[in-house]
Amino acid sequence: MIVSRKNIRGFFVSGIATVSWLAGMGIGTQSTLAAQFILEEVASGLTNPLYITHAPGERDQLFVVELNGKIKVIDRNTGIINPEPFLDLSSSTSSLRSMAFHPDFAKNGFFYVGLTTQEVEGSTTSQVIRYTASQDLNTAEPNSEEIVLSIPDASGLHPIGWIGFGPDDKLYIGHGDAVRRANGQNPNTLPGSILRLDVDSDDFQSDPNRNYAIPQDNPFVDSDEGADEVWAYGLRQPWRSSFDRETGDFYIGDVGESTREEINFQPASSSGGENYGWAVREGFIPTPNFTGGPKTPDMVDPIYDYEHGDGANEGRSVIGGYVYRGPITQLQGLYFFADFGNSRLWSLDTNNNFEFRDWTEDLKDPTTPSGVARVRSFGEDADGNLYLASRSSILRLRATPVPEPLTILGSATALGFGALLKREHSKKQKKD
16 A cells, blocks of 8 residues: 555644544543552541551551550551550550560560650650560550660650661660750760660669660670660651661651751661761751751761751651552652651652652642641551551552553554555555
């Protein structure tokens, strides 16, 4: 079949006309499926949810720490909340901050909570307490409490925040500097640091407030330069931290004072001992006013910081998150984090030099008319799905397929050329 120049012009006109007609009818042409990312509500009716996690090997349950001292269990598939709390400390003077399951939880039933206890004199004590779950692993045994670590804090400022087990099965604990600007640069004190403990042994059997052992590869063991428990220091309020489940890299969201918020990083290959700069440094700058100064050779800059304010890339209280390792291919390696004070949601691309992206307008909270998620914490399930605690709900990040339209030129070419071939074939049949 010979196609003339006139016919070539015709199939372009025919194709464009066909696309125009389809558009006018509201019919979209499709080629492949792209992904759109949304937040969906998993559960609601919670009281100030502060932390989300899962038990090792448990695929369907989420454990949510509430500010009122309760830990709730949620079925991630149905959103149903167990009527009986997993742990209930609401009648005590304790305030829950975080929790972590022993790596061998399925066998020993051990889990740990980080909390603060209000003392009679007005001071607080930060504690890590171990509990044992019931035989069916659905609730905690009420009389199984054992203090692992206790840190008195006369000021009540910047107490314990996050606790979690690392890839090495050691328990890591983030503790704020307790006394304003006083402890960050003193690794001989436990506040202002990330601590690393071996909870499977006990080096202090005569001390009821120290039921743990010191890992012998901690950076200050047998040294006068820091406390044996300290893994890293120079932190103000490491509220939320996490390990990348694929690489073992460690991310620390450190809440700033009056100027900067920051995300700190420790590679999986680290042997510990990092000094993240507080209170000499706040983010990439000298801490304003009294204690600020130049960066010393032993200090490690954050991978990202941002200023205080109400702008799109500003805030007041960083919420550290997780590197996404769930089922959505397009999101692999993105470290999601948020700001609570300015209700912002962001990511850093660990595959691309920590490139920044703002997700605030793309990922809307479906539970509020404003659509703005106010994230208190993040969490993961056994499959790496990412969850957000926002207001009284738990939200999950997921992908939903959406049509990806062909270009006008591509549509016109395909449709017009098809019409041309049909017309030429009809002419040939008439001649024959």
